[in-house]
Amino acid sequence: MRTLFLQAPSFDGFDGGAGSRYQARREIRSFWYPTWLAQPAALVEGSKLIDAPPHGLKLSDVVATARDFDLVVLHTSSPSFGSDIKTIEALKSANPDLKAGLIGAKVAVDPAGSLSASKAVDFVAGNEFDFTIKEVAEGREWSRISGLSYRNAETRIVHNDARATLENMDALPFVTPVYKRDLKIENYFIGYLKHPYISLYTGRGCKSRCTFCLWPQTVGGHRYRTRSVGHVTEEIAWAQKAFPQVKEFFFDDDTFTDDLPRA
16 A cells, blocks of 8 residues: 555644753754654555654645555644544545554554544554554555554444564664655754754663653553664664764663663
């Protein structure tokens, strides 16, 4: 299936938010990389990633592009959920055959509620969704895809078995080639990082259970699983050649120093 990965447009004037819990001037434009979308995009041959807010794209731009695709996958959150639903409805109004799914912490904790929000949402993928989305894009029968919740032919919401935790993190391809293909990296800025920068993950999960922290509880889990050092350094070497303008690489793991010898 021709697959579009989408961070949907936001309201006019959206500048990405404060960008961090560290001190920074609020008036800066502060956008994080769409790594959670880039990772499954790297698994799906011929896919395209659109990160609308930092690239100044409007709904009309996205609707026009989505006409050429069979499948669209949006990353959503609780604050953006209502707007993301409207985006999906607009995309499917212009392309009725389009299948639309959601990923992210919001749908991981409330798959039924997320599907019930609109009949335009065909499926949601919970927890570690990378290979779940890959299998959807390959055209596999939805009833046989672990980690998927969907609306069946009788409009009943079905929850498949959870997907097993990914143990071999080196099975995930590099995200930086997706950045190179689809993103303008100069549009990403964080106040405490040199510009331009690149952000990526070298592992997932955290053994701590801090109540204020989102990702281990919803996506990554409570066991730190890491890419091999060689896998990480190979990607950095590739990215240095592909992006000679980059001044800093940021490892956005939940707890990078949990394994001090590796760090």
